[in-house]
Amino acid sequence: MQDVVNQVINTSFGWGWPSWAIALIGYLIVAAILFGIAPFQMLFLTLYERRAIARMQDRIGPNRVGPEGAFQPLADGVKIFTKEDIVPAAADQWVHFIAPCVVVAPTMFMFAVLPWGPGMVPVDMNLGLLFFFAISSVSAVGLMMAGWASSNKFALVGAMRAVAQMVSYEIPAVLSLLAIVMVTGSLSIVELINYQGGLFISTRDVASVPDWGLGWFIFSPVGFLAFIAFFIAALAEGERTPFDIPEADSEIVAGYMTEYSGMKFGLFYLAQYVLNFLLCAITSIIFFGGWQGPGVGWLYAQAITPANLQGDWIFNVLAGVLGVFYFLLKTYGFFFVMVWIRGAYARLRIDQLMDFGWKFLIPLTLVNIFSAAIWVGLTKWGAADGLAFVEGWSPLMRWAVAFAVTLILNLGAYLFLARIFAQSQDERTRQDDEVLEQLTNVA
Amino acid sequence: MTIEMQRGSVIVMDRRRGKLRAGQGLLQGLKVVWDHWAGSFRTNDNFSKIHGTFTVEYPDERLPMPQAYRNMPVLLFDDESGHELCTGCYQCQRICPPQVIHITQAKDPVTGKMVPAATEFIIEYDACMSCGFCAEVCPFDSIKMDHVYELSTADRVSLTMRKTQLNRPISYYTGIAPDLWAEAQAGAMKKLQGSIKRRPDVIGLAASLTEKIKARRLELAAAGQVAGGGGQEAGVAPAAPAAKLTPEEKAAKLAAMKAAKQAGGAPAPAEAPVELSPADAKAAKLAAIKAANAAKQAGAAPAEAPVELSPADAKAAKLAAIKAANAAKQAGAVPAPVEVPSTPLDAKAARLAAIKAANAAKQAAEQSNNE
Known part of the structure; x- marks a missing residue:
């Protein structure tokens, strides 16, 4: 964006503005676009979720407002804006007021490092992934503020649950990402996407593979296990069913949102749906190549880029459109999976949630990090790094051996842990029953 | 798989699932x-x-x-004649559990006697519980349950339905529930056949109605030729005029019978021809004949009375004779107005009847005088 602004102001008009002004204008424009896009995503996703879940329940869903219910989110928005804003007398007024902002702001920050298409990233940070997940944890503070300031026991319980859940599930999420970061050797999200060119095998692993934009991490055992673990953790972070414990309406009204009404409640909702969008987007970026897909790489190679200044601008447009199309297709596909899971599964109990996170997902992701290390060693290291026996193997051979070893390791770890976990759950149930018997004298 | 037990059998569903591996159930x-x-x-x-x-x-x-769906009760009238089926028998009003049916019985304006028709029929839809008892109990298939369920109004009062709002043509009901109407028709036919068997000479469509229906059919046919199929609307709209005619007719009959009872046959035929239709003229004729008969009997009775009757009977006979004489005197004064007839034939008949009555009265008077 800055080069475009520079072109318009300094070259076309010849005003000769300083570079900091150009940068400021460029960032402002990008920020304005993103702040427009974020609520739009929320509006679209609410309609999308309601229509999809209705179909799963053999209903039709909202279809009265506009064609196929397209303006339903606007109607909801008008309704929520015109509602009375109620603040409880016992609430901590300022904290109660600020909490929604603290929840919404991080989700907006996260857009800063999100690549939409080839060359379409607001800021290409070399710590992009770290920034993304560090910022996403900040919203837990906002949730705790909301629950505490409401001075309502349901709100407080909901906030406690939300924080406990977010903190516990950030560990498996980050550990599963760590495996991917080990493979790519970079924390930059753009670099992560660039790594995933190729056809089922990344071109960085085996250079002779044709670049169809399909060298996604999901096609490797390490990436697959990381994807499963990360997506489950993402469901928990986004407070989606079956992990919607913080706002379990049948138990604690609406969790930390209980004492909020009108647009403050709307902001929590906005934050939640934007966060869900971002989690789906980051899942599709990390494991499904983001904008990578057949044709995008070829189009982008002929576009105007810092590497290729002689390109044609039409290819910029074509590559951008196709890349964004692939990216949104994958993202909304993952959101569909979220809705699908919501349609299928019941809510977990808080102890089940914690057991699953700490006793199953974290060991599994730790094993996956071990697999990732083996993968990196077999595909990238040589005699200089102490792996003399791989010398003389072709890249494809090295990739195949790495694939087989990590597959066996991961599959074995999954089956072993699943059995252990099931046994521990059975044992727990048995103990619970025993305690119940002792307490009640009823067998 | 079925497990046999002493008290029956338990069916165990085979879901064709073995032991689930980890994650398979999900x-x-x-x-x-x-x-x-x-x-x-x-x-x-x-x-x-x-x-x-x-x-x-x-x-x-x-x-x-579904045809048997019932929401709120409505009243039926005949498409062709506009004749309302309701006779105001109060069966529905009596059975109605929430007591929302209110009927005003039609009365003859002259005599004040009740007539088998309802001048007003109110159902409070707001309190009706749609039980359908009224439709079930109605002996004339006049009240039936409607299918319309969109009845919301801004105020309660507009749910109080009057007769004009409740009236529906039979064709409307056959449209929404053809089988139920066929059933009702079959039931009515069976009842009619039973009645004919029991009282073969009495049961039959009144001559007056036959003519009226014929006339109405002609009228409808003419309207149909002109308007080309506007027949149903014509059937829907009018109900009131027919309702007015029916009680009058009945009243006339009643009046005639009353006259006959009083053995003063003359007055009725004398007054009747002035304003009434052929049907009423006929009724008047009938009344005249009856009056004559009654007068004859009255004349015959006193002659034999002293022979065998007790004093009380003789007194009664004397009283009757006096009455007959008075009647005869009146009859003697009247014959002039008889000359204002609507139809020559009926007028003649009426005059004849009047003369006969007068003669009979004279005879009776002479006899009583002789005594």
């Missing part, structure tokens, strides 16, 4: 939901199917109501 759950999602793009028109959307988008689409 995938099966997802499969179920996916099948519903994929199937929901087809409509589920028969409810034995599991998949498919069966939503009826109500304001745009409506389910056809």
Whole structure:
């Protein structure tokens, strides 16, 4: 964006503005676009979720407002804006007021490092992934503020649950990402996407593979296990069913949102749906190549880029459109999976949630990090790094051996842990029953 | 698989699932939901199917109501003659559990006697509980349950339905519930046949009605030729005029019978021809004949009376004779107005009847004088 602004102001008009002004204008424009896009995503996703879940329940869903219910989110928005804003007398007024902002702001920050298409990233940070997940944890503070300031026991319980859940599930999420970061050797999200060119095998692993934009991490055992673990953790972070414990309406009204009404409640909702969008987007970026897909790489190679200044601008447009199309297709596909899971599964109990996170997902992701290390060693290291026996193997051979070893390791770890976990759950149930018997004298 | 037990059998469902491996149950759950999602793009028109959307988008689409669906009661009238089936028998008002039916019985304006028709019929729809007892109990198939369910109003009072709002042509009811109407017709026919068997000479369509229906049919046919199929609307609209005619007619008959009873046959035929239709003239003729008969009898009775009757009877006979004489005197004064006839034939007959009555009265008077 800055080069475009520079072109318009300094070259076309010849005003000769300083570079900091150009940068400021460029960032402002990008920020304005993103702040427009974020609520739009929320509006679209609410309609999308309601229509999809209705179909799963053999209903039709909202279809009265506009064609196929397209303006339903606007109607909801008008309704929520015109509602009375109620603040409880016992609430901590300022904290109660600020909490929604603290929840919404991080989700907006996260857009800063999100690549939409080839060359379409607001800021290409070399710590992009770290920034993304560090910022996403900040919203837990906002949730705790909301629950505490409401001075309502349901709100407080909901906030406690939300924080406990977010903190516990950030560990498996980050550990599963760590495996991917080990493979790519970079924390930059753009670099992560660039790594995933190729056809089922990344071109960085085996250079002779044709670049169809399909060298996604999901096609490797390490990436697959990381994807499963990360997506489950993402469901928990986004407070989606079956992990919607913080706002379990049948138990604690609406969790930390209980004492909020009108647009403050709307902001929590906005934050939640934007966060869900971002989690789906980051899942599709990390494991499904983001904008990578057949044709995008070829189009982008002929576009105007810092590497290729002689390109044609039409290819910029074509590559951008196709890349964004692939990216949104994958993202909304993952959101569909979220809705699908919501349609299928019941809510977990808080102890089940914690057991699953700490006793199953974290060991599994730790094993996956071990697999990732083996993968990196077999595909990238040589005699200089102490792996003399791989010398003389072709890249494809090295990739195949790495694939087989990590597959066996991961599959074995999954089956072993699943059995252990099931046994521990059975044992727990048995103990619970025993305690119940002792307490009640009823067998 | 079925397990036999002493008290019957227990059916155990075989779901064709072995032991689930870790995570397999979750995938099966997802499969179920996916099948519903994929199937929901087809409509589920028969409810034995599991998949498919069966939503009826109500304001745009409506389910056809079953014939026996009942919402609120309405009153029926005959399309052709406009004749209301309700006779005001109060059966529905009596049985109505929330007591929302209110009937005003039609009365003859001259005599004040009740007539088998209702001048006003009110149902409070706001308190009606749609039980259908009124339709079940109605002996004339006049009150039936309607299918209309969109009855919302801004105020309670507009749910108090009067007779004009309740009246529906029979064709409307046959439209919504043809089988039920056929059943009602069959029941009525059976009842009629039973009545004919029991009282063969009495039962039959009144001559007056036959003519009226014929006339109305001609009128409708003419209207149909002119308007070309506007017949039903013509049938729907008028109900009031027919309702007025029926009681009058009945009143005339009643008046005639009363006259006959009083053995003063003359007055009725004398007054009747002035204003009444052929049907009334006939009734008047009948009344005149009856009066004559009565007068004859009255004349015959006193002659024999002293022979065998007790003093009380003799007194009664004397009284009757006096009355007859008075009647005869009146009759003697009257014959002049008889000359204002509507139809020559009926006038003649009426005059004849009057003369006969007068003669009979004279005879009776002479006899009583002789005594």
